[in-house]
Amino acid sequence: MTSTTDHLTPEDYEAIATELDALREEIVDDLGERDAAYIHRIIRVQRGLEIAARAVLLGSSLPPAWIAGTATLAVAKILENMExxxxxxxxxxxxxxxxxxxxxxxxxxxxxxxxxxxxxxxFVHHTFTNILGKDKDVGYGILRVTPEQEWHWANIPQPVYNALLAMFFEYGVALHDLEIDKIRAGTNDPEETRAKLRAIGRKIRRQWGKDYLAFPLLSGPQFLSTLSANFTANALRNVWAHMIIFCGHFPGDIEVFEEERLDGETKGEWYVRQLLGSANITGGSLFHLMTGNLSHQIEHHLFPDLPSNRYAEIAPRVRALCEKYDLPYHTGSLSKQVTSTWKKIFRYALPGPRTEQSEPSEPDRAPVERPVAA
Incomplete structure (x- = not known):
């Protein structure tokens, strides 16, 4: 695999870790009332939108009410799941x-x-980000998204798999922790698997009972139109979440790594792996909110436990660090990242690696004079 880090020295990695640790500490020390007010406000807005949507859908047999209620409910569900x-x-x-x-x-x-x-x-994804064989998010166990993954004939229809996964994304996420590969190999703990399946079943019954029984029943004779509205809102939320997550992990020249990368990996090397394995999406403040600020996927992978409302604030400093150490900072518009991701899914449905790089996210690495680490 081609590496973009051959120019980095151990001193560079140490300096990168020092700078990013300091940035994190600065934000942690500054957290306070404005951050708490932010999340309380977002929760109030989300709950208000959901209440309004449920009320409007009491008249869901009327097309304008169905459209308005469905759209509002979808926005409420996106906010709840993402941000x-x-x-x-x-x-x-x-x-x-x-x-x-x-x-x-x-x-x-x-x-x-x-x-x-x-x-x-x-734990698994954020610890082993883009480590082949360790990070199950690389292709979610059903998609080949990099030439380093072994091709199988079952990959040929993967564009269809991906479209279905998008519509029913929450179910794919629900099955993710079952570790299907271990079940296929017979190396799983059967009792643990059954316990997980029971928990998934309970959660599905709870969600279906709410969206597909309780609220439709409250609408009386408009049961079916309300049920269809709830199904559509869930599908819209699933497609949006799938698109944003895939655009943060698979477009352009995002790098993957062999398991040997973990041997003796330092904090600085871990940070660099996050930088190389993530991509941002450009947009305005409302767009960032609706993505759960995962449009700042690079910053999220660097600091997954920092409040999301701070990612836009630290993004310019992370980008400056990448320029300082001659590292790529993958970013691009939503249309660019979606196109790039789907091109990969279609390309790697076919056998054989491609020697040239995929179309890079913009801006690509710019030649800069690399400093000598202190």
Whole structure:
């Protein structure tokens, strides 16, 4: 695999770790009332949108009410999953010591049980980011998204798999912690697998009972139109979450790594692996909010437990660090990242690696004079 880090010395890695540790400490020391007010405000807005959507859908047999209610409910679900649930369960707001907004107590509006998600995502993915064979998020076990992954004939229809995964993304996430590869190989713990399946089943029953039974029943004779509205809102939320997450992990020349990379990996090397294995999406403040600030995927991978409202603030400094050490800072518009990601999914559905790099996210590495580390 081509490396973009051959020019870095051990002293560079140490300096990178020192700078990023200092940046993190600066933000942690500055957390306070304005940050707490931010998350409380977002939760109020999200709950207000959901209440409004449920009320409008009581008249869901009328097309304008169905459209308005469905769109509002989809926005509410996106906010809950992306900016609130994902980030609360990362521990970004644990510093407030509020038991209602804490990683140990939050259960999100999603069929994936919070505890299983926190293991597969917070621990496995964020520890082993883009390590082939360790990070199950590389292709989610069904997609070949890099030439380093072994090709199999089952990859040929993967564009279809991906489209289905997008629509039903929450179910794919729910099954993620089961480690299907171990089940296929017979190396899983059967009792542990059954316990996880029971937890998933309970969560699905809870979500279906709410969205596909309780609220449709409240709308009386408009049961079917309300049910369809709820299904559509969930599908829209799933497609949006899938798109944002894939655009943060798979576009352009995002790098993957062999497991040997972990041997003796230093803090600086871990930071650089996060930089090389992530991509940002450009946009305005409302767009960043609706992505859960995962449009700042680079900053999120560097500092997964820092409050998401701070990512836009630190992004210019992270980018400057990349320029200082001649490292790529992958970023681009949503359309560019979506196109690049889907090109990979179609290309690597076919056998054989490609020697040339995929189209890079912009801006690409610019030649700079690399400083000598202190």
């Amino acid at each position: 609130i649930g994902h980030n609360v369960m990362h521990g970004q707001w644990d510093w407030m010591r509020d038991p209602k907004i804490h990683s140990t107590t939050w259960e999100w509006d999603n069929v994936s049980p919070a505890e299983q998600w926190k293991h597969s995502h917070n």
